[in-house]
Each structure stands twice: as structure tokens, then as C-alpha cells.
Amino acid sequence: MNGTALDEIDDLHWTLGLIQNLEVGLVVVDRKACIKLWNGFMANHSGLPAQDVVGEKLFDKFPDLPTHWLHQKLETVFLLRNPAYISWEQRPYLFNFKNNRPITGYSKFMYQNITLIPLTSPTGDVDHIGILIYDVTDTATGQIALENANQKLKKLSREDRLTGLNNRGYWEECLNREFERYNRTELVSSLVMFDIDHFKKVNDTYGHQAGDEVIRAISQALQIQARKTDIAGRYGGEEFGAVLTGTNGVNAMIFAERLRANVESLLVKHGEYQINCTISLGVSELNEDVESATAWLEQADKALYQSKQNGRNGVTLFSV
Numbered sequence: 001m002n003g004t005a006l007d008e009i010d011d012l013h014w015t016l017g018l019i020q021n022l023e024v025g026l027v028v029v030d031r032k033a034c035i036k037l038w039n040g041f042m043a044n045h046s047g048l049p050a051q052d053v054v055g056e057k058l059f060d061k062f063p064d065l066p067t068h069w070l071h072q073k074l075e076t077v078f079l080l081r082n083p084a085y086i087s088w089e090q091r092p093y094l095f096n097f098k099n100n101r102p103i104t105g106y107s108k109f110m111y112q113n114i115t116l117i118p119l120t121s122p123t124g125d126v127d128h129i130g131i132l133i134y135d136v137t138d139t140a141t142g143q144i145a146l147e148n149a150n151q152k153l154k155k156l157s158r159e160d161r162l163t164g165l166n167n168r169g170y171w172e173e174c175l176n177r178e179f180e181r182y183n184r185t186e187l188v189s190s191l192v193m194f195d196i197d198h199f200k201k202v203n204d205t206y207g208h209q210a211g212d213e214v215i216r217a218i219s220q221a222l223q224i225q226a227r228k229t230d231i232a233g234r235y236g237g238e239e240f241g242a243v244l245t246g247t248n249g250v251n252a253m254i255f256a257e258r259l260r261a262n263v264e265s266l267l268v269k270h271g272e273y274q275i276n277c278t279i280s281l282g283v284s285e286l287n288e289d290v291e292s293a294t295a296w297l298e299q300a301d302k303a304l305y306q307s308k309q310n311g312r313n314g315v316t317l318f319s320v
Helices: 003-021 040-046 067-080 137-158 168-185 199-206 208-225 249-264 293-309
Strands: 025-030 035-038 084-086 112-120 126-135 189-196 231-236 239-245 268-270 273-275 279-285 315-317
Touching: 025 040, 067 084, 067 112, 067 126, 137 168, 168 189, 168 231, 168 239, 168 293, 189 199, 189 208, 189 249, 189 293, 199 208, 199 273, 208 231, 208 239, 208 249, 208 268, 208 273, 239 249, 249 279, 249 315, 279 293, 293 315
Parallel strands: 279 315
Antiparallel strands: 025 035, 025 126, 084 112, 112 126, 189 239, 189 279, 231 239, 268 273
8 A cells, every 4th residue: 555545544534533523513414314424522412323323314313303494404505505504593402412511501401503514525416414513502601691681780770679660760761752652653541640648657657668568569559450561660759650551541540540449458567567558649641732741741740639639549630
């Protein structure tokens, strides 16, 4: 055997050794999705050595693969003779391998990026495709953790800590958006503003912690009654607001009266005390005469003030 032949054997040996020891999965399939190559990465993570899978149909051996989706991807690569790329964000994984990385052990599976490469034969035909599987669990879990942290920060910036309602700043943004939406669509909405009657007396009699319990209880009553489309917020202190989208004044009055009755029936427990409170409410229906979101809010406040003038524990609909 001459030197050239020996060199070629050495090159082949090194190539096979490299393929088997890559920290990347490599699978080669033919047009019938029959497995022709299965490297060490795939053997280690699947628990199946090459001799158990080579020659087998890919979809028969791994029935949990997304058969229809992957088959279409393979056919497209054969047809166009161009590579295809799938990131973990499009599909978290192709092969359901367990995550064995200690740093990201909280992930139940291995996140994967996938590349499908058309393999050209010496005759120029594409009869095989190489499937490369990259373990990107560290990157994926890091990005997910960052996105979750950002979502929590975003929520904290909008949320009133005591009640879990929208805080005043974000609630006012929503109020302005709803007013602008009305100007575009003329879809009716109503605003309900209310505060707790004689709240200072609660604080003076039972203490500020008891006052906080009362605020939380009334906030919960508001959250229970509000629809998903309604926008409830703590306006400040013991004052609250709710934007009722797609709701006219008459139906907003029904909402407000039901909330008033629910709060009146509440008994807030704090230590040995049981505290009963009432609320006064004002309702304003948005119409073409309202010049701004601020004017809409002022109308609801005027109706709220009228409820207090009428003896509190009541509901008033604003009218000119």
C-alpha cells in the first residue's frame, strides 16, 4: 500500500473519530428517512448505539418526533437543495433528550437548534440530508430567565403592591388610551370612581394595619367583580377607579351598585376585631361632550362627591 493510500486511510480515520466525538448531534438520513449515520452525541443522549439505529427508519425508531412537520422540512431541503435552520424559539427541541447540564439542571429537556444540510453525492445528486443538533440549553434557559425577570419588573412597575391592582400611573395611562379609543371608534365606556367612607376613622380606631386589611379586602371585591376587559386600579389612598369598556352608564350603575352591596356585606377580620365598611361611588359615561380623559375623571369625581353629599354608601350617575 502506497503512502497516498495510507494518508487517505488516516484522513478517513480522523474524520470518523471527529464525527463520533463532536459535541453536536449528527444524523444522516436518505430520501426514505432511513438512518445512515448516528454519531456518538446521539448515542449518548438517546441511549441507543449506532448499531441499533443505523438502517432503521427514523420515524419508526422515534415515533415521538413531529413526523408531519419534519417530513415537510426534509422534503423542502431535498427539493430546493438549500439548508434549513430551526431555532429553539421556533421549536424547543427535535429529539426529546434529557438535560444533563448541572448549571441548567432545572430544565427538564435539552433545548436544541437544528440545521438540515443537503449532502451532495459525487454525481451531484442530493440523496441524503445531514441533521445537526446543537445543545443550546444554557443559552435558552438564560434567555427565558431574563425574559421572565423583565416581565416581573414590568408587572411591578404597573402594580400597586398593597392591593395587586394597577397603580395610579399605569391606570391613568389606560384611562387615556380608552378615551383615545372612544374618539376613534365611538364605542361607549364608563368610568367608576369610589372611595371608602370614613376611612380615617378606621385607621384611628383600629390602626393602619387594619386599614390596609380593609383596602385589600375591598380591592379583592373589585377584582372579583371586574371582567377581564375592565381596567381596575388604586387611584391613591382609599380611592379606586374602574374603566368599564363597552359599558353604558345604566349598566355601569348596575356594576357599581352590586359592588357597593358586596362591600357593605364584608366583615374584615383584624386580630380580635371585625370591621365593617361602606363605599361611595360615582359613575360617568363617556360621550362626545367629554373633551378629555381628565374631564371624564372629573365627572366621575363630581358624581362621587354627590354620593357623599347624599349620605355616603351610595351610587350616583353624573349628569350635566
